[in-house]
Amino acid sequence: MRAIIADDEPLLRYHLDQMLADVFPELEVVGKAANGDEALSLCLKAEPDIVFLDIRMPGLDGLAVAEALKNVEKQPIVVFVTAYDEYAVRAFEHEAVDYLLKPLDDKRLEQACERIRQRLKEREETSVAAAPDIEAILKQLSVSEPEYLRWIRASKGEDVYLIACDEISAFVAEDKYTSVYSDQGQHIIRMPLKELLPQLPPDLFWQIHRSTIVCAKRIQKISRSLTGTVTVVMDDGRQYAVSRRAASMFKSM
Incomplete structure (x- = not known):
């Protein structure tokens, strides 16, 4: 089985390649593209079974x-790599064409690979290279992107501040509130991370x-201890521990 990875982020291309090697060892990545034109050219030349787009x-x-x-x-199985949240893609979650949300998750990738295997098995059994219903999926993906938060209303003492999301470095869950660290300092909001996360751009906040939720573009460096513990250091100097489950996001950094 042959695959092509197309993404304009070199780190994501590398990371996805490494993850596929672990969860889908029988799959051979025969090409990587940094843009759509390269991706289409590679598909026409290599005729892959699967394309991660x-x-x-x-x-x-x-x-x-x-x-x-x-x-x-020879139409390949298309797996979209997207920043749409689970509600935007729910309509086609069980279709032949799958999706992966950024940042990539090991468990979700395993599910996608299992669906790919099932589709390829069905093709072999019927001896018909039945293409996934790409047109129907494209129509569903053509809906407007979900509206993510651009501003956060946070308080400090008795005062309420309006903070732009692109100024925020991190959200940290405390006892009964969430601390917001931004260019304006530390503020608090009365919203749990579980409720906050779906409202933030998933390609920006991890x-x-x-x-802990951090702004990816404000990560200054990744620190690893001798015991394997991973810590992110933000551009404001603050440091946050990375859980073992989330550490896979930083394997190639």
């Missing part, structure tokens, strides 16, 4: 590449611990 890429985006693949004789 980022939705947002320079040139042709993932949706345009998938649209073009409807016209090839939950690295059950009590």
